[in-house]
Amino acid sequence: MQAINFRDCNEINRRSPLINRTVKxxxxxxxxxxxxxxxxxxxxxxxxxVNKHWDIRIDSKMWYEKQTVQSQLRHRFPELADPGTYYGFRFCHQLDFSTSGALCVALNKAAAGRAYRCFKERLVTKAYLALVRGLVDCGKMTLDFSIGKNTSExxxxxxxxxxxxxxxxxxxxxxxLQVLEYGSYSGDPVTKVLLQPLTGRTHQLRVHCSAIGHPIVGDFTYSLRADSAPYRMMLHAYLxxxxxxxxxxxxxxxxxxxxSLDPHWAPQRQLCTVEAALKGLLQPPAGEGQSPQHSGTEKKKSPPVETEEQIAQCQQWLCEWGMD
Known part of the structure; x- marks a missing residue:
């Protein structure tokens, strides 16, 4: 698709209803x-x-943070806000400020408790779509890097x-990680991938992609403030x-x-559809053997010990939403 010059939108709109709908x-x-x-x-x-927007916080205690998912929910569903909680809504999990996509909110204490147990017992399945810099050589791989807090100045x-x-x-x-498509973004080579986190560390997907030399397009933080041209970070919680x-x-x-939504993204060669990748993720072939470096199913059955961060979050949830 040819890139649309938004400065010429008024002229385009007068000429073509079809292009007008595309521009909108x-x-x-x-x-x-x-x-x-x-x-x-x-x-x-x-x-x-909800389908969380890119570049918006889930909640904030800062008075100047007017745009949050919590404030959007209060505006749309004021009758559902729970005055017994600090934010009015119980968020079942987290998404980064720059990440868009599916975010689950519990509407009562009992529902929050049920969701908490699913997350705690590693029963939840999540998959993300991303555009990453460069062409990823391997069609499918397991990224297995430990992650810690960076204490460098x-x-x-x-x-x-x-x-x-x-x-x-x-x-x-x-x-x-599974490769979906090769293409370009604003003329630079990129790869569209499906990412399934088997564990839940802070910034895990962003750090793992950066570690293999394929940082996420528009990741301002992990490009050390270099990748600032894209309008957003290209990471989306799809499933x-x-x-x-x-x-x-x-x-x-x-x-x-x-x-059709972002004219800067130009796909060129498809390796796998999103639907096929999800089918393999959700319904692995029975009895199929896996090599040690691709033992995602085994890892989900025998997950690693909870991180300190996850334990602290779980304790906070239990304190606020203790089951009656």
Whole structure:
């Protein structure tokens, strides 16, 4: 698809209704978050799953942080806010400020407790879409780098892989990566990938992709402030599956990395569709053997010990949402 010059949009709109609709779709996909543009993917009596916008915090205690998912929810569903909680809504998990996609919110204490148990017992399946810099050679791989907090001067808000200078208390973590498409972004070679985190460390996907020499497009932090041209970081929580009873939460957030939505992204060669990659992820062939470096299924059955960060978060959840 030819890139659209937004300065010429008025002239284009007069000429073609079809292009007019395309321009509106592109503009909508790139517009910043507001109180009004919350996208709800799933809504039941117990849970809401929203398609979190890029570059918005889930919640904040800072008075100047006006745009948060919490404030969007209060604006859209004021009757569902729980005055017994600090933020009004119980977020079942976290997404980075720069990451978009499926985010689950519990609407009562009992529902939060059920979701907490699924996360604690590693029963939740998550998959992310990303555009990464360069052409990833291997079609499928397991990234197995321990991650710890970076204590180097000027990088204390970052994480790093074990063995790096200033890396404090690294913990084991694994990510499955599958190549979907090769192409370019603003003329530079990139690869579209599906990422499945098998563990849950802070910034895990961003650090793992950077560790193999393929940082996520638009990751301002882990490019050391160099990758600033893209309008957003290209990481999106595509699939969220929580096996709750009696009704599981099984949601996909629409793929934002399409040339019809972002004309800077130009796919050139497809290796695997998202649907096929998810089918393999969710329904691995019975009895199929796996090599040690691709033992994602085994790792999910026998997950590593909880990280200190996860234990602290779980304790916080239990304190606030203790089961009656």
């Amino acid at each position: 779709a592109v503009s909508a996909s790139m517009e910043p978050a507001s109180l009004e543009n919350l996208c709800v993917l799933y809504h039941s009596a117990d849970f809401i799953v 000027g990088k204390t808000h970052m994480m790093c892989i074990g063995g790096a200078e200033g890396c404090e208390n690294p913990k084991p973590c694994q990510t499955e 969220l599956r929580i096996p709750l009873e009696p009704e599981p939460v099984d949601v996909t957030a629409p793929d934002p990395f399409l040339p």
